[in-house]
Amino acid sequence: MNIGKASKLSELTVKTVRYYANIDLVKPNQSSLTGYREYSEEDVLKLKFIGKARKFNFSINECRELLSLYENQNRPSKEVKKITLEKVSEIDKKLNELKNLRDELNYLANNCNGDDRPNCPILEAFSKK
Amino acid sequence: MNIGKASKLSELTVKTVRYYANIDLVKPNQSSLTGYREYSEEDVLKLKFIGKARKFNFSINECRELLSLYENQNRPSKEVKKITLEKVSEIDKKLNELKNLRDELNYLANNCNGDDRPNCPILEAFSKK
DNA sequence: TCTTTACCTTCCCCTAAGTGTAAGGTTTAT
DNA sequence: ATAAACCTTACACTTAGGGGAAGGTAAAGA
Structure with a gap:
């Protein structure tokens, strides 16, 4: 899906989603044809995850840390x-x-x-x- | 007095005091000879005032507003x-x-x-x- | 008197987490 | 065919200063 839909589904602004792509927080595929970003369902889940963590006052860098734990199936919960x-x-x-x-x-x-x-x-x- | 002394007396950093001069919040005289800023006792009082207001979570613009009330002897306290x-x-x-x-x-x-x-x-x- | 040290100046870049806007390419609907 | 809606990059702006460079000035000591 394009960024507009990912933005709606994740309840983040398009600007914010694009910003997260620019800082390598959630990096979607980018079509070499049109240059459009292509978001997967997985990407949208990550965006939602970050949206919640941000509401919980976690900084972008803390979100990055949490996200890598989230993505690592073997992380210790401690x-x-x-x-x-x-x-x-x-x-x-x-x-x-x-x-x-x-x-x-x-x-x-x-x-x-x-x-x-x-x-x-x-x-x-x-x-x- | 020079900025260093004004900084010590007001308990603000030199950087901060210079910043306040740059944004026309507390503007001291500036010697045309040396270019040094010259702070008066009055200026130091204003700097202290702002320091307290900032600690009370007032933004710079709110400080500006409070300062103009503070300087106006006829302001209504309401x-x-x-x-x-x-x-x-x-x-x-x-x-x-x-x-x-x-x-x-x-x-x-x-x-x-x-x-x-x-x-x-x-x-x-x-x-x- | 010379020199060192401490102080002062302006200037530019950096921070966090985006927002706003411009200029321009793409897709979809009429 | 063209207009609306969507997408792109790039740059400037926001808050409230902090860091550091390059260079001028003042005060103290040798």
Whole structure:
């Protein structure tokens, strides 16, 4: 199938699919006649796989790693588990940072009159030495 | 003072401070003799202000907006409050997404044997149609 | 005074993960 | 035959800077 169909089936944009081909992430056959990329069912599965992994905050390089494990029928599952748990603790860290940020900002907003006067504790907090 | 001192005082890298000058965010005087940038105390305060706002996840453009409010002695505090509350709800949204992500990944990891056999529910979940 | 060292400048390339657009070739439908 | 829909490559742009080269300037030591 052509890239348009692969794009629809994988729910990725054509641009993204083409990008993945350019960086050798999912490389379809390319017709020597027309130059069109020819995607197989297998390719579409890989694209979907990557789409999910990306939604799970895996970087392209991590996707590449997971994909090679996915393609290797003999991979030990502990490798995949290890990568996944690392990702979980990474997300935990980011969650904590964001929570703190959120609470501080919210505190500042709650202490701001929010009226037409210039006095503003938010800006004051930002300009603290 | 020169950029090195302004960098130390503001706790930003020289590269970052120079970048902010280039994008007209904090523009110091520039000596016509030596070409050196000359930072005032006021400039350093602005740099610190931006450093804090950036830590609070405000984009450069949002910093620009906050900075102009900060510089305007007559600004109404409600504008600042509005921007801040928008940022809080933006962070809330991201927090929820990350939480879901984290739980799903953690669930998958907990259901993976993590041994030397190839069977792996994580990769299976990623390749689900 | 000379030289070394530390500091400063501009300029260009690189990052991640694509998006936008232009110019042009191909296929399909009317 | 031609227009619409699809495909191609190639280049620039995005965020928020970081790395490093080539070269000018200033301050300190011998």
